[in-house]
Structure formats: C-alpha cells, structure tokens
Amino acid sequence: MKNEASHLARPLLQTSGTYSPDVMQGIHTKAETGIYEIRGYGTLRPRRWATFDDLTFLPCGLTRIPLEGYREKCSTRTVLGGRFAKRPLELEIPIMITGMSWGALSYNAKAALAKAAAKVGTSNTTGDGGLSPAEREFARDYVYEVLPSRYGIDVHDLRGASAIELTIGQGAKPGTGGLLLGSKISETIAHQRDLPVGVDQRSPARHPDMLGPDDMVIKIEELREATDGQVPIFVKLGASRTYDDVKLAAKCGADVVVVDGMEGGTGASPAILQEHTGIPTLAAVCEARAALEDCGLYGEVQLIIAGGIRDGVDAAKAMALGADAVYIGTAALISLNCNKPLYVEDYQALGTEPYHCHHCHTGRCPVGITTQDPELMKRLDIEEGAERALNLLRAMTLEIQMLARACGKSDVHHLEPEDMAALTMEASIICGVPLAGTRKVFGR
Amino acid sequence: MVEIAAVAIDAETLSTREVNALIRSRLQGGATEIIVENPNARHNLAVALLQPGRVRFLGSVGYYCGGLMDGAEIHVQGSAGWGLAESMSHGSVVVHGGAGNGAAAAIRGGTVVIHGDAAARLGVSMKGGLVLVGGDCGYMAGFMGQKGTLVVCGNTGAAFADSMYATTCYVGGAIGNLGTDAVIETLTPEEAGMLNGLLAEHLPPAVRATKPAGRDFKKVVAGRKLWNFDKHNWKTWQDAL
Numbered sequence: 001m002k003n004e005a006s007h008l009a010r011p012l013l014q015t016s017g018t019y020s021p022d023v024m025q026g027i028h029t030k031a032e033t034g035i036y037e038i039r040g041y042g043t044l045r046p047r048r049w050a051t052f053d054d055l056t057f058l059p060c061g062l063t064r065i066p067l068e069g070y071r072e073k074c075s076t077r078t079v080l081g082g083r084f085a086k087r088p089l090e091l092e093i094p095i096m097i098t099g100m101s102w103g104a105l106s107y108n109a110k111a112a113l114a115k116a117a118a119k120v121g122t123s124n125t126t127g128d129g130g131l132s133p134a135e136r137e138f139a140r141d142y143v144y145e146v147l148p149s150r151y152g153i154d155v156h157d158l159r160g161a162s163a164i165e166l167t168i169g170q171g172a173k174p175g176t177g178g179l180l181l182g183s184k185i186s187e188t189i190a191h192q193r194d195l196p197v198g199v200d201q202r203s204p205a206r207h208p209d210m211l212g213p214d215d216m217v218i219k220i221e222e223l224r225e226a227t228d229g230q231v232p233i234f235v236k237l238g239a240s241r242t243y244d245d246v247k248l249a250a251k252c253g254a255d256v257v258v259v260d261g262m263e264g265g266t267g268a269s270p271a272i273l274q275e276h277t278g279i280p281t282l283a284a285v286c287e288a289r290a291a292l293e294d295c296g297l298y299g300e301v302q303l304i305i306a307g308g309i310r311d312g313v314d315a316a317k318a319m320a321l322g323a324d325a326v327y328i329g330t331a332a333l334i335s336l337n338c339n340k341p342l343y344v345e346d347y348q349a350l351g352t353e354p355y356h357c358h359h360c361h362t363g364r365c366p367v368g369i370t371t372q373d374p375e376l377m378k379r380l381d382i383e384e385g386a387e388r389a390l391n392l393l394r395a396m397t398l399e400i401q402m403l404a405r406a407c408g409k410s411d412v413h414h415l416e417p418e419d420m421a422a423l424t425m426e427a428s429i430i431c432g433v434p435l436a437g438t439r440k441v442f443g444r
Numbered sequence: 445m446v447e448i449a450a451v452a453i454d455a456e457t458l459s460t461r462e463v464n465a466l467i468r469s470r471l472q473g474g475a476t477e478i479i480v481e482n483p484n485a486r487h488n489l490a491v492a493l494l495q496p497g498r499v500r501f502l503g504s505v506g507y508y509c510g511g512l513m514d515g516a517e518i519h520v521q522g523s524a525g526w527g528l529a530e531s532m533s534h535g536s537v538v539v540h541g542g543a544g545n546g547a548a549a550a551i552r553g554g555t556v557v558i559h560g561d562a563a564a565r566l567g568v569s570m571k572g573g574l575v576l577v578g579g580d581c582g583y584m585a586g587f588m589g590q591k592g593t594l595v596v597c598g599n600t601g602a603a604f605a606d607s608m609y610a611t612t613c614y615v616g617g618a619i620g621n622l623g624t625d626a627v628i629e630t631l632t633p634e635e636a637g638m639l640n641g642l643l644a645e646h647l648p649p650a651v652r653a654t655k656p657a658g659r660d661f662k663k664v665v666a667g668r669k670l671w672n673f674d675k676h677n678w679k680t681w682q683d684a685l
Contacts, residue, residue, distance in 0.1 A: 034675030150550035150569060153531045155492050155512040182672055194552065194571035194590045196610055199671040204588060208549035208568040209508070209527030218487045222508040222527075225464055226492035 037271040038179065040360025040370065042172050042264055042308070042330060049280045051263075051308075052317040054427035055420045056436065059406035067405040074401040075411040078325050080302045081163060081232020081255035084224070088255075089141060089163045089232055091325070092121025093397045094412060095315060098260075098306050098327035099145045099165065099236075101127030103180050103189040104267030104360065105333075106377040107134050109369045112385030113332055114138035119386070120393045123162060125327070128178045128203060129193050131157040143234065146223065148177055149203035151193040155226065163256070164223050165234040166216070168245075171264025171281070171307040173273040174238025177203035181268055183363035186372040213248045220253045234258050239284035239307065240277070246291035246303075256302045258327065259288045263308025265330040267370060268361035281307035281318070286430050289322030298322070312399020319400070320415035321431060328396075335392035336385045337367040343379065450477040460488050471495040471516070487525065490518050493535070507544075510537040513554070529556050532573070538646075545582070548575040551592070557646045564601065567594045570611055576646050578655070584623065586613050586664070595642060597655045608666040614639055615664065616656035624683045627667040635663065 015021070029037060047053075060066035067074060081088040097117050102110050104127065111134035117124040118140035125143040126135060130152025135142050144161035146153070158164060169175060180189075182198040190197040210219045220233050232255035237245045239261045249257045261281025266274065279287075285305045292298035305318040306327035315326045330338075341354035346366035350359045360370035368380035404412045407419040421436040422428035428435040429443035451470045455463045463480065467490060470478050477498040483489055487506035490499050493516035501509070504522030510529040518529075523541030530549040539547075542560035550569045557576045564582035567575045572592040583601035586594050589611025599617035606623020613626075614635070622628070639658035647655065669677045 034678060035673055035681075150531055150571075153512075153550060153552070155494065155514050155531070155533060158512065159492070196671065199609060200673060202670075204569065208565065208588075209511075209530045209546040215507070215526065218507045219527075221460075222488045222491050222511055225460065225488045226512045228465075229461065 038181070038268055038361055039271050039274075039358050040266060040268050041274075041358030042266055043262060043274045044358065045275050050282050050424060050426040050430050051280065052282055052314045054282070054422060054424045055317050055431065055433070056423055057316070057320075057403050057407060057419055058421055059403075060408045064408040066408050067410060069402060069405050072405065073410060074405050075413075076397055076401060078413070080304070080324060081234075082302075083232075083255045083300050084253070085163075085230065085232040085255055086228075087162075087230045089123065089143075091123060091141070093393065094319065094325040094400070095393055095396055096122050096143070096304065096325055096327050097124035097332055098329040099125035099127040099143070099167070100265075100329055100333075101129045101178070101180070101267065102132030102134070103127075103129045103184060103193065103372070104178075104370060106365075106368055106371050106380065107132065108377050108380040108382050108385065109333070109336060110134040111138055111382045112336055112380065113389055114142070115382070115386035116332075116389035116393060117141075119390050120397075122393065125165060126157075128152075128180070129189065130154055131160075145236075147203070148205060148207045149193075150208065151195075151201075151203070158223075159227055161227075161231060163232045163234055164227065165236050165258065166220065166223065166254075167236045168249075169236070169238030169240065169260070170266065171238050171260030171262055171278055171284075172266035173269045174240040174260075174278045175205060176269070176273055177205040178266075179203065179268045179270075179361075181361055181363070184267075184370075184372050189372055213252050216249075216252045232256055234304070236260060238264075239279045239281065239287075242279060242284045242287035243291045246288045247295050250292060250295055250297045250301045254301060256304060256324075257288065257292070258304040258306060259284045260327070261285075261305070261307025264306055265333075266360075281305060281309070282321075282427070283430050285318050285321045285323055286432070292322075312396040313403070315396060316400045316403040316412070316415060317420065319412060320419050321417060324413065331396075332389055332392065333369055335389045336369050336380060337388070338365075338369055340367060342367055450479055451475045452479045452481060454481045455484065455486065455489075456482040460486055463489060464491060467493065467499055468495070471497040471499075483522075485522075485525065490516070493518075496535075504541065510535075513537070523560065524558075528558075529554070532556070542579070548573070551575070553592075555646075559647070559651070561598070562596075566596075567592070567611065570594065574642070576642060578647060578651060580617065583620065586611055586626075587623065589613070595639065595661075597643070605664045605666070607670055609671070610666065613664040614661040616661050619662065619664070622664065625667045625670045625680055626664050629663045629665050631659065631661060631663045633659075636661070 078091040078094040110132045115138045123141040141162035143163045145165045180201040234256040235249040235254040236258035261284040262278035302324040305323035309326045343366040365371040483501045485504040492512040498517045500519045506525040508527040514533040518537045520539045524543045526544040528547040529537040532551045532554045536555040538557045543558045545563045548556040551573045552571045553573045555574045559578045561579035562581040566581045566585035568587045571590045576595045580598035584603045586605040589608040594613040597616040602620040603623035605626035636658035
C-alpha cells in the first residue's frame with residue numbers, strides 16, 4: 001500500500017526567526033575565527049527605520065507657482081563657511097565627494113573622483129592617510145581631513161586645502177577609529193601612513209592631542225592659525241547624540257558641521273558597528289537642524305549631510321530638511337562600476353556576486369576601486385571613471401533642480417520642510433511635516 | 445639674504461594671530477632669532493612655522509605651541525600646555541620646564557626635548573622623529589607609536605608603550621608598567637652609545653651628569669602581537685580592544 005502521508009504532507013522547511021541562516025552563519029564564523037566579522041560597505045540591514053523614502057514632495061498647484069522645468073533658472077551655487085573664514089568654499093553644486101582614504105580606495109579611484117569633482121565644480125575630501133597624489137594633481141577644491149590617526153598629515157597639504165575638516169566620527173561607526181586590513185597596507189600606503197607593511201591598521205578613536213569640546217575650541221583655532229583664517233573649518237560627526245554634538249560643534253567655532261548618518265559607508269569595520277550603532281541619516285538631519293536653530297546658528301553655520309545619499313531625491317529631501325549640501329561616497333563608487341557585473345568570476349572568488357558585494361575590506365575589489373593591487377587597479381580606467389562620476393554628479397544636480405522647480409524654487413537652497421509631506425507616522429514625527437492625507441504633524 | 449640680528453616681539457598687547465604673523469614675517473625677512481616676550485601661556489603660538497629660524501619664548505606657552513611646524517627651532521623658557529609640537533614634520537622644540545598631555549603627538553619628524561617632566565600620552569601616535577624627556581612622563585607614553593625614538597630619562601607612568609607599531613623607546617628610570625604588547629628588549633652597546641650621544645647633545649653637561657648612563661636604559665618595543673589578529677593571542681587583543 002502506498003504511503004499516503006508521503007505525498008499528502010510533504011514537510012515544509014521551517015526557519016527560525018531568532019536563529020535565521022545569517023545568524024547561524026555568523027555564529028559558525030565566530031566559532032572558527034575567534035573574532036567578530038569585519039567587512040566593508042555599511043549597514044546591510046533591511047531599512048525598517050524612517051528614511052528619505054518616507055517623504056514625498058508637494059509640487060506646486062494653485063497655491064504655489066512652479067518654475068518651468070527646462071527653461072527657468074534654478075541656482076545650485078553653494079557657499080560654505082562664511083561664518084569665520086576669509087575665503088568661504090564656493091561650489092557650483094551642493095553635492096560634494098566625501099572623505100575616502102587613499103588606501104581604502106585605489107589611486108585610480110581617487111583620481112577619477114577628483115577629476116569628476118573638479119570638472120563639475122565641487123570638492124573632494126581626502127580621508128585617512130592624507131592627500132593622495134591624485135588629489136594633489138587633479139582636485140579643484142579639496143577638503144583636508146584632520147583625523148584622529150593623523151596618518152600622512154602634512155602642513156603644506158593642509159594649507160593648500162579649500163577647507164579643513166576636523167573629523168570626530170564617521171556615520172558607519174561613530175565612536176571608533178578606522179580600520180585598514182593588512183592586505184591593503186602595501187609598501188606605498190605603508191610609507192604614506194608611516195606604518196609597517198602588512199599590519200592591520202587600527203586607527204585611534206580619539207584625537208591624540210584633544211579630548212572634549214573645551215580642547216576642540218583651541219584645536220579649531222590652531223587650524224585657523226595654520227591657515228591664516230583663510231578657509232572654513234568643518235567639524236564632522238558620526239550621527240549619534242546628534243542634537244547635543246551639533247550644538248557643541250557649532251559653539252566650539254565650526255564654520256560648517258558635517259553629520260554622517262548610520263547608512264554611511266566604510267572600507268572596513270566590524271559589522272556590528274555598521275549595523276547597531278548610530279542613528280539614521282533622516283533622523284540626523286532633523287536633529288542637526290533643530291540643534292542649530294536652538295542655539296541661534298541656523299543659517300550662520302552650514303550643515304552638510306552624509307550617509308546613504310543615493311540620488312538627487314535623497315539630496316533634495318535632506319536639503320529641504322535643513323542641509324546646505326550633501327556628501328556622497330558609496331554612490332560615487334557605484335558610479336565607478338562598484339558591484340557592476342564585470343569580472344563576475346572574481347566576485348564569485350570572494351564568495352559573492354555583483355550587486356551583493358561588500359568585500360572592500362579584502363583588497364580584492366573586482367573592479368579596481370577598493371584595492372591596492374596594481375593589476376586589479378588597472379580595471380578602473382581613470383578617464384572613463386571620471387566621466388561616469390561626472391555624469392552622476394550632473395544627473396543628481398538635475399534631479400535636485402527638477403524637484404526644486406516643481407516646488408516653485410529658483411534656488412535649490414530654498415527647499416524647505418513645508419515642500420514635503422510624510423508617508424508614515426514615524427517620518428511625520430521625526431521630520432515635523434504633516435502626514436499625507438492629514439494636516440497634522442504627529443508628535444507635536 | 446642678509447641676516448638680521450635677534451628681533452623682539454612683545455605679545456602682551458597683540459592677538460595670537462598678530463604674534464604668529466609677526467613671527468612669520470620676521471623669519472621671512474631673514475631674522476635668525478625672534479624673542480617673544482610675555483607669551484603668558486597663550487595657546488597656538490608659533491603654529492605652522494614653515495621657515496628655518498629660532499623662536500624663543502620668554503615664559504610659558506599654552507596648547508599646541510609649535511604644532512604643524514616644518515623646519516623652525518623653538519625654545520620655551522617655561523612650560524608648555526597640551527599638544528606641544530603636534531604633527532611636526534621637521535625642526536626642533538625645546539621646553540625648559542614641563543609639558544602637558546600629548547606632547548609630540550603624531551610628529552612625523554624633528555626633535556622634541558622636554559627638560560622637565562611630560563604628562564600623559566607623551567609621543568602618542570608619533571610617526572618619526574626624536575622625543576627626549578629629561579624628567580618623568582605620565583601614563584600611556586608612546587601609545588600607538590608608529591616610528592621614531594622616544595627617550596625618557598626618568599620614570600614612566602602606567603601602560604607605557606601600549607599598542608605600538610614600530611617606535612623604539614628607551615627608559616632610564618623605572619617603568620610604571622608596560623602597556624599591551626610592549627616588551628623589553630636587550631639594549632645593544634651601539635644603542636647605549638647612541639643614547640650617550642643624544643643626552644650629551646641635548647642636555648647641559650651638569651644636567652647630563654645627573655641622568656643614567658646609556659647602558660642603564662631599558663629598551664621597549666612592540667611585541668608585534670597586535671600587528672595582525674591571531675585568535676591564539678586572544679588575551680592580548682581583549683586587553684587592547
């Protein structure tokens with residue numbers, strides 16, 4: 001007799017919600033290696049928190065008059081650092097390339113980004129390890145980061161910058177220092193950073209010569225002395241206790257505050273920091289604006305927002321909520337072919353696939369961006385990469401302008417919270433804009 | 445260029461920006477020595493000096509004196525605050541009194557001599573150059589030192605030479621305790637001779653005579669267990685992380 005149960009009740013696979021396959025794999029890996037997971041890219045979590053996607057623009061109808069989308073001017077000129085600097089940073093667009101180190105990135109990647117930024121009239125930022133030869137040669141305006149590690153610090157490069165960025169934290173891992181695994185500490189990078197070749201470089205979390213805000217007041221003045229007060233001093237914060245940190249940074253004398261949200265990228269960091277520290281970029285921009293307003297410095301101290309800015313839509317929403325400009329990092333790398341289905345077998349050798357790769361930490365980037373291997377680096381053609389990054393910057397700018405014009409603005413910096421509605425209660429509460437379908441701001 | 449004799453600047457009624465601008469312009473004008481009167485422990489003096497020449501402060505200075513310097517020679521006839529000579533590329537800074545936290549932080553080259561005591565985190569993240577302290581130093585001296593030479597004639601505080609890469613440290617007195625991954629290595633006769641030479645060069649003879657002989661210094665370097673993760677050194681990493 002046939003076993004009826006065998007075809008009637010084929011058992012379904014049941015998956016534990018607590019010990020899901022990725023959790024089990026994480027435990028297996030730790031049991032083997034004795035250390036937490038280290039990887040690149042940034043948070044991989046499903047976005048269950050409020051994001052820019054939870055907002056929608058409210059273009060003009062009868063209550064507002066739109067600008068002609070393809071005809072009427074909509075300024076994108078962006079000026080940063082007029083609070084104290086004799087020579088504020090003037091940019092053609094409100095999108096800047098964020099700090100990514102030469103070491104985490106290849107020479108070709110740094111060169112391509114610097115060329116693209118220069119051509120469109122915006123800035124690029126140095127990163128751990130100081131100014132790369134690529135930036136020295138190709139940048140129009142570079143922002144010189146002064147990081148806790150002080151790797152590669154050079155007073156001449158600092159004085160040649162269009163702005164100085166005193167970095168306190170990074171969105172992907174606020175409260176911790178950078179990490180560059182030995183596979184990327186080549187002879188060139190080791191020399192630039194004064195390190196032994198092949199060490200796992202663990203950057204400090206704190207600056208070596210200052211601790212809290214009292215010291216930072218003096219530190220900012222030191223940087224002004226070093227640059228004759230010519231250029232703006234930015235203070236970059238990983239989004240954590242954003243409201244209080246932004247207030248402190250502004251009161252300490254920053255010309256510009258940069259806030260980097262938890263969706264920000266990284267070349268290599270412990271995965272748990274990327275997934276479980278900091279606050280999202282949407283929340284961060286709202287807290288930052290409130291902080292500047294509450295200490296009477298909104299408008300006087302500019303705000304740059306970073307962390308998962310993917311396109312002109314995210315940028316426009318960040319600006320409507322209070323940002324004067326945005327930084328992009330990961331999106332810029334994607335424009336250079338990051339995760340593109342090229343050299344597929346090399347993705348597979350890393351145990352991944354195109355569109356899923358987050359293996360920047362290995363130094364084996366299949367498309368030549370996050371590597372110091374000369375052969376892999378050749379896969380990123382500098383001119384082609386520069387053209388692609390330039391196209392991205394231009395397209396993003398057009399997107400911001402399109403939304404601004406539709407909202408009746410002749411300047412992208414005129415976007416404001418009332419140009420938007422929230423699509424979720426959380427976004428309404430966080431951003432202080434009405435929930436669509438109501439005239440109510442929840443939580444107020 | 446015509447050499448100009450010593451030039452005096454009275455900082456009493458000038459802003460820091462004005463003092464620094466005057467120092468730079470005088471050095472550019474060919475002055476070989478600038479004497480700054482009444483520094484009054486002010487912060488950010490002689491920052492980012494890029495010309496050769498001697499600057500002598502007749503009194504104490506505050507934070508970051510000589511910070512980001514490349515090529516000048518600074519003498520402080522008093523004490524110095526935090527971050528003395530931080531991130532210096534080349535040049536020398538001599539402090540006749542003591543120095544606050546983070547002296548010689550992240551220097552990439554040059555020489556820092558402190559005749560008195562140094563506070564915490566002396567030579568933190570130093571990337572080259574020479575740091576010489578005539579007296580004692582506080583906790584975590586040499587922390588994360590990458591390159592260069594750190595010499596302490598007296599005693600050190602706790603956690604000495606913690607988490608270093610390749611700085612070489614020499615201690616004439618007692619070590620409070622060693623930091624994570626710091627190890628004592630045998631001093632060679634050549635190194636003892638090198639230390640005698642350094643002390644003779646940087647300390648007055650009468651002071652030198654009160655310091656230990658080169659052969660009596662202890663040499664401290666990185667044990668290199670933190671250079672790359674190894675699960676078998678878990679205890680070391682637990683202490684370090």
